[in-house]
Amino acid sequence: AQKITQTQPGMFVQEKEAVTLDCTYDTSDPSYGLFWYKQPSSGEMIFLIYQGSYDQQNATEGRYSLNFQKARKSANLVISASQLGDSAMYFCAMLILSGGYNKLIFGAGTRLAVHP
Amino acid sequence: GAGVSQSPSNKVTEKGKDVELRCDPISGHTALYWYRQRLGQGLEFLIYFQGNSAPDKSGLPSDRFSAERTGESVSTLTIQRTQQEDSAVYLCASSFLKETQYFGPGTRLLVL
Numbered sequence: 222a223q224k225i226t227q228t229q230p231g232m233f234v235q236e237k238e239a240v241t242l243d244c245t246y247d248t249s250d251p252s253y254g255l256f257w258y259k260q261p262s263s264g265e266m267i268f269l270i271y272q273g274s275y276d277q278q279n280a281t282e283g284r285y286s287l288n289f290q291k292a293r294k295s296a297n298l299v300i301s302a303s304q305l306g307d308s309a310m311y312f313c314a315m316l317i318l319s320g321g322y323n324k325l326i327f328g329a330g331t332r333l334a335v336h337p
Numbered sequence: 338g339a340g341v342s343q344s345p346s347n348k349v350t351e352k353g354k355d356v357e358l359r360c361d362p363i364s365g366h367t368a369l370y371w372y373r374q375r376l377g378q379g380l381e382f383l384i385y386f387q388g389n390s391a392p393d394k395s396g397l398p399s400d401r402f403s404a405e406r407t408g409e410s411v412s413t414l415t416i417q418r419t420q421q422e423d424s425a426v427y428l429c430a431s432s433f434l435k436e437t438q439y440f441g442p443g444t445r446l447l448v449l
Contacts, residue, residue, distance in 0.1 A: 256437065264426060266380075266440035312379060318435060321392060323368060324382035325430075325438060 223248045225313050227328035234303045234335055241288070242298040242331045244313035252318040255296040256325065257287065260310040269311075272296060274318075303335045339363070341441035343429050349447045350419055358414045358444045362431030369412050370430040370438060371404060380428060386412060419448045 224247040234240035246255065257269040272280045272287045280287040288297040300307055310332050314325040342361045350356050362369050371383040373396075382396040386406040397403070401420075406412040416423055426445050430438040 254435075258440075263442075264445070265442045266428060266430075268437055268439060271437060314380075316435065316438075323385045323387070323393060323435060324370065324396070325372075325380070326382070327379040329379045 223250075223315060223317060223326050225315050225326055225328035227313055227331050229331045230329075231332045231334070234300075234333065236305060236335055236337050237302055239299060239301045240303055240333065242300070242311050242313075242333065244296045244298065244328060246294050246296060246313075246315050248315065248317065250317050250319055254316045254318055255287070255289070256314045256316065257285070257296075257298045258312045258314060259307075260312060260330070262309070266312070270298070300333075305335050305337060308333060308335045341429055341431050341439055343427075343441040343444050345444060346442065347445045347447075349449065351449055352421060353418050355415065355417045356419055356446065358416075358427050358429075358446070360412045360414070360429030360431075360441060362410065362412070362429070363439060364410075366431035366433050366439075367409070368432045368434065368438075369406055370432075371412070371414050372428045372430065374426045374428060374443070376425070383414070383427075416446075419446075421448050424448045 226245045253274045255272045259267045270282045270285045284301045286299045310330045312330045313328045344359045369386040372380040385393040401417045404414045426443040428443045430440045432438045
């Protein structure tokens with residue numbers, strides 16, 4: 222069965238420091254994609270970064286990078302130089318790319334608080 | 338270009354009434370998805386459309402829930418005889434084929 226696990230319900234970080242949000246996944250399918258979304262208090266889901274299972278290099282998008290360790294089935298999000306506006310819920314999600322699957326499977330989320 | 342839009346943004350209804358939630362996907366996106374998010378929880382998949390057909394309805398929680406999509410564009414999620422446990426945020430997303438799903442702002446449904 223496919224599953225996403227986010228073990229940190231809440232995280233704190235000081236402004237300008239880096240923070241890592243953990244995500245582990247479970248699938249037996251070799252072809253999948255991993256996503257991180259940010260959900261501020263306003264409720265919208267904002268796409269941050271994507272990593273494909275066959276991608277050789279870790280994905281980066283500005284201050285966001287994905288620490289992809291395939292053997293450990295982990296896809297942690299690293300936010301560098303945290304800003305107050307980074308305070309939000311963060312969701313890790315997986316999409317199976319083979320066959321007829323099209324639904325994103327979400328973790329329970331991690332609430333990040335950035336302190337000044 | 339315009340993102341995914343949803344209406345209404347908020348809906349309060351009485352138990353037993355029917356509600357319709359609307360989603361306008363990003364123009365050109367072939368796939369459309371509905372998810373539900375209960376308070377403090379992650380997103381649960383409800384249904385997926387490819388074009389106007391729904392190859393995966395596995396997440397619909399009961400036969401009170403139905404959805405349709407017309408013109409490979411707008412989709413409507415209908416909940417009949419609403420119950421208090423239906424209170425949640427209903428999020429719509431769209432994508433081109435299996436690429437990144439982009440979400441709308443959601444409809445916050447409260448059933449009294």
